[in-house]
Amino acid sequence: xxxxxxxxxxxxxxxxxxxxxxxxxxxxxxxxxxxxxxxxxxxxxxxxxxxxxxxxxxxxxxxxxxxxxxxxxxxxxxxxxxxxxxxxxxxxxxxxxxxxxxxxxxxxxxxxxxxx
Numbered sequence: 001x002x003x004x005x006x007x008x009x010x011x012x013x014x015x016x017x018x019x020x021x022x023x024x025x026x027x028x029x030x031x032x033x034x035x036x037x038x039x040x041x042x043x044x045x046x047x048x049x050x051x052x053x054x055x056x057x058x059x060x061x062x063x064x065x066x067x068x069x070x071x072x073x074x075x076x077x078x079x080x081x082x083x084x085x086x087x088x089x090x091x092x093x094x095x096x097x098x099x100x101x102x103x104x105x106x107x108x109x110x111x112x113x114x115x116x
Contacts, residue, residue: 002055002058002059002062003055004055004058004063006052006055007052007055007056007059008048008052011030011049011056012059013112014027015030015056015059015060015063015064017112018030018034018064018068018078019064019065019068021078021081021082021085023082024079024080024081024082024083024086025079027044028040028044029041029045029046029049032044033056033057033060033069034060034068034069034070034075035069035070035071035072035074035075036069036071037072
């Protein structure tokens with residue numbers, strides 16, 4: 001059994017947020033991993049992620065929904081779907097006159113990723 005605790009917490013949080021559609025944005029390294037672009041992933045990885053790339057790939061394959069990874073087209077479609085959902089939610093909030101504390105939302109996301 002693969003020990004997913006070897007994945008850096010910020011990478012795992014970003015993958016989890018991607019897989020749930022909570023965050024349809026990711027960096028170049030993860031986009032390459034999700035798109036099944038080995039050369040791009042290796043070329044964009046820092047030293048630690050290069051050493052644990054096989055664990056990250058195993059996590060993506062075994063844990064994330066298959067609809068959100070595997071090719072550049074699947075990654076782009078997943079991102080577009082969830083960006084549209086976020087835009088619609090923002091329009092709905094704006095239409096009702098409600099406000100959202102973007103700084104609080106950003107801080108919460110960074111805390112989940114362990115980057116605070």
